[in-house]
Amino acid sequence: MKNLPRAAHPPEVRVYTPDQQIGWGPAAWRAMAGELWRARELTWRLFLRDFNARYRQSVLGVAWAVVLPVATVATFVFLNRSGVLNIGDTGVPYPAYALLSLAVWQVFASGIGLCSNAIVAGGGMVVKINFPKETLVLAHLGQVLFDTAVRLATVALVFVLFRVAPRWTAVFLPLVLVPMVLLTLGLGLALAWFNALVRDVGHVLTPVTTFLLFMTPVLYPNTNKGLLAVVTPYNPLAVLVSAGRDVVITGHLTDPGSFAAVAALSVVVFVISWRVFHLVEPRLAERL
Amino acid sequence: MRSIEAALRAERLGKKFSRSLKHSVRYALRDIARNALGLPAPSDTLRPEEFWAVDGVSFEVRRGEVLGLIGANGSGKTTTLKLLNGILMPDRGRIEVLGRVGALIEVGAGFHPMLSGRENIYVNGAILGMSKREVDHQFDSIVAFAEIGDFLDTPVRFYSSGMYVRLGFAVAVHANPDVLLVDEVLAVGDARFYGKSQNRIRQLLEEGAAVVLVSHSMWLIQTFCTRVLLMERGRVKHEGDPTSCIYEYNKLAEVEDWVAEYSDAAQIPVVFRDVRVEDAAGAPAGELRPDSFVRVRALCRTTAREFRGRLLLRLQTMDGYPLYTSYSHEIRFREGEEREYVAEIPSIALTGGQYRLHFAICGPGVEREVLYSRDTPVDVAPYPDTPSTRVGLFHNRVEWHEGAPAPSESAAEPLEPGTHRC
Numbered sequence: 289m290k291n292l293p294r295a296a297h298p299p300e301v302r303v304y305t306p307d308q309q310i311g312w313g314p315a316a317w318r319a320m321a322g323e324l325w326r327a328r329e330l331t332w333r334l335f336l337r338d339f340n341a342r343y344r345q346s347v348l349g350v351a352w353a354v355v356l357p358v359a360t361v362a363t364f365v366f367l368n369r370s371g372v373l374n375i376g377d378t379g380v381p382y383p384a385y386a387l388l389s390l391a392v393w394q395v396f397a398s399g400i401g402l403c404s405n406a407i408v409a410g411g412g413m414v415v416k417i418n419f420p421k422e423t424l425v426l427a428h429l430g431q432v433l434f435d436t437a438v439r440l441a442t443v444a445l446v447f448v449l450f451r452v453a454p455r456w457t458a459v460f461l462p463l464v465l466v467p468m469v470l471l472t473l474g475l476g477l478a479l480a481w482f483n484a485l486v487r488d489v490g491h492v493l494t495p496v497t498t499f500l501l502f503m504t505p506v507l508y509p510n511t512n513k514g515l516l517a518v519v520t521p522y523n524p525l526a527v528l529v530s531a532g533r534d535v536v537i538t539g540h541l542t543d544p545g546s547f548a549a550v551a552a553l554s555v556v557v558f559v560i561s562w563r564v565f566h567l568v569e570p571r572l573a574e575r576l
Numbered sequence: 577m578r579s580i581e582a583a584l585r586a587e588r589l590g591k592k593f594s595r596s597l598k599h600s601v602r603y604a605l606r607d608i609a610r611n612a613l614g615l616p617a618p619s620d621t622l623r624p625e626e627f628w629a630v631d632g633v634s635f636e637v638r639r640g641e642v643l644g645l646i647g648a649n650g651s652g653k654t655t656t657l658k659l660l661n662g663i664l665m666p667d668r669g670r671i672e673v674l675g676r677v678g679a680l681i682e683v684g685a686g687f688h689p690m691l692s693g694r695e696n697i698y699v700n701g702a703i704l705g706m707s708k709r710e711v712d713h714q715f716d717s718i719v720a721f722a723e724i725g726d727f728l729d730t731p732v733r734f735y736s737s738g739m740y741v742r743l744g745f746a747v748a749v750h751a752n753p754d755v756l757l758v759d760e761v762l763a764v765g766d767a768r769f770y771g772k773s774q775n776r777i778r779q780l781l782e783e784g785a786a787v788v789l790v791s792h793s794m795w796l797i798q799t800f801c802t803r804v805l806l807m808e809r810g811r812v813k814h815e816g817d818p819t820s821c822i823y824e825y826n827k828l829a830e831v832e833d834w835v836a837e838y839s840d841a842a843q844i845p846v847v848f849r850d851v852r853v854e855d856a857a858g859a860p861a862g863e864l865r866p867d868s869f870v871r872v873r874a875l876c877r878t879t880a881r882e883f884r885g886r887l888l889l890r891l892q893t894m895d896g897y898p899l900y901t902s903y904s905h906e907i908r909f910r911e912g913e914e915r916e917y918v919a920e921i922p923s924i925a926l927t928g929g930q931y932r933l934h935f936a937i938c939g940p941g942v943e944r945e946v947l948y949s950r951d952t953p954v955d956v957a958p959y960p961d962t963p964s965t966r967v968g969l970f971h972n973r974v975e976w977h978e979g980a981p982a983p984s985e986s987a988a989e990p991l992e993p994g995t996h997r998c
Contacts, residue, residue, distance in 0.1 A: 304662055304671040311614030333702035341690035344731075416685035418662040418677070419703055485601050567611045570665035573658070574593065575604050 327420040334427035353435035357390040391439035392532035402428040403476025455539035467554040474558035583786035584637040590668030591630040619667035631810040644801035652810040678753025683744025689733035722746035826930030845880040866971035890934040928958025
């Protein structure tokens with residue numbers, strides 16, 4: 289039997305006491321950052337595990353990522369052509385516009401859905417093994433990012449089909465998506481542990497994201513009329529979706545001030561949520 | 577030196593659980609809110625519906641030592657193991673662990689059924705804290721140990737339960753843990769793998785690992801452990817060498833004279849009126865010695881016109897493992913008669929511990945026709961002059977001699993031939 293030399297590095301001492309690292313002090317942040325760094329390999333492995341397993345018995349495979357958005361957009365094109373809906377001027381052909389918006393939107397919608405289920409789905413591991421639980425959430429987020437890449441590739445294809453050239457600023461799209469990812473991860477972390485305690489989360493989520501989809505200018509352009517025009521500037525999701533669309537289609541942000549504010553908000557949400565997740569983490573195993 | 581350091585130390589460990597789910601969720605949310613505000617959760621006191629699952633448990637395990645945790649179901653053994661592994665957070669006390677912890681609390685946790693054995697080795701390795709390089713390095717050894725050769729690229733959901741456990745165990749022991757926590761997993765798998773896993777754990781011990789072993793197999797505890805904690809309702813009831821702890825453990829399980837329950841008494845053609853276990857002097861047997869003479873007297877009575885059958889005497893361990901059995905010649909008596917039958921055992925031939933004497937009356941088919949039985953506890957005290965860590969169930973007299981010295985070239989003084997007893 290081959291063995292790696294033991295104690296190649298001095299053994300690490302672990303101490304467990306009640307109420308370790310409570311509050312918001314610098315030691316807590318250091319511990320969290322250290323844990324995240326050490327967990328990178330596990331996160332990657334869990335991502336690969338779920339990724340490989342997901343497509344193993346599937347015919348469509350990665351194409352599933354675009355089935356829902358394409359079907360949704362097709363429905364809206366159909367409704368628009370039938371004169372039931374009157375979607376205003378979108379600047380570029382509607383399918384390209386809507387698919388791009390949905391790709392950005394789904395970072396949030398499918399991200400929340402997957403992340404909130406991460407702890408419950410990994411329950412067997414949580415109660416039997418000691419490992420950083422955020423890896424479960426991060427592995428699911430990895431899936432979301434992969435799906436987003438597939439969706440954006442589809443959008444690029446649609447742009448080519450409609451002979452629309454994106455602005456050069458489209459290269460900043462990944463950067464503009466960062467606040468969206470942080471906001472999603474922040475809410476995802478919070479929902480993941482809350483779902484483990486109170487299982488209603490899973491049931492509430494689908495109607496809520498559907499409601500938000502219709503309340504946010506994703507499948508239709510921003511408007512300056514009626515109640516929606518009053519609400520939209522305060523809808524962080526609207527700001528983030530609009531920013532993603534802007535860098536590709538118009539080449540400039542409609543409202544840089546709002547975007548900066550929402551980006552800052554996303555960072556705050558993520559940081560608070562990450563910390564709370566760590567406070568909850570040691571209590572999860574006994575509640576599952 | 578490293579070897580004399582404690583690899584694992586637990587001080588006044590306490591963990592409480594809630595009996596009701598509703599309270600559990602409410603307490604969890606309240607504790608989380610308090611922690612978020614920088615306040616400690618009220619972990620030291622019991623709230624309604626809470627109880628201590630582990631209460632005031634302290635111990636130390638050094639490198640190369642095996643600590644056994646024994647006790648009835650629900651005595652807090654697995655909870656203690658989960659605390660040591662950091663899966664659960666203690667509500668009281670303190671735990672210090674030196675080095676990498678390998679937990680065999682449930683092997684194969686984290687396996688994905690859709691993935692192949694090969695893929696799962698990497699996933700499980702990462703869960704146990706191994707880097708990809710480390711898994712690469714140990715890969716062949718893991719596969720060889722698990723003996724899953726041809727099935728390496730088969731999804732693990734098609735594995736037999738034995739293969740599944742073997743693979744999980746193989747990965748866990750190849751993570752080269754400094755502290756290994758084992759919860760009853762050795763009992764799974766066939767006899768061959770059982771032996772192999774034990775050898776591997778012994779090897780880890782020699783390399784300086786510390787082991788905590790939870791088991792209901794007293795034999796395993798006896799052969800493996802350097803020290804044992806007997807737990808009862810979350811507390812340490814007894815602490816010491818394996819023999820004394822197993823002795824105490826069996827005492828906990830001790831039953832009153834146990835009569836099999838028969839649904840309809842009228843259907844039983846024959847009963848014991850009385851079963852007595854006596855020593856050589858005819859007094860009720862108290863604590864016996866490993867070579868004590870034992871006499872069993874049973875008073876029988878039948879409701880049949882004429883009863884024909886045999887008597888059965890069996891010594892068993894407390895958990896029912898048969899040690900030896902003896903059948904009487906055929907007995908025959910009539911209704912209304914009360915007959916006494918006597919069984920004499922020249923030497924009980926058991927090492928110190930608790931046993932059950934199973935006495936039964938059977939029809940002519942003997943084991944297939946047990947009509948009535950009674951179990952009596954038998955208490956054998958260990959010989960005070962033998963090492964208390966003696967392994968085995970049977971006591972037998974062995975004479976030790978020193979043979980004639982073999983012819984040798986060395987001019988060393990031959991040892992004085994003689995006899996000594998151990």
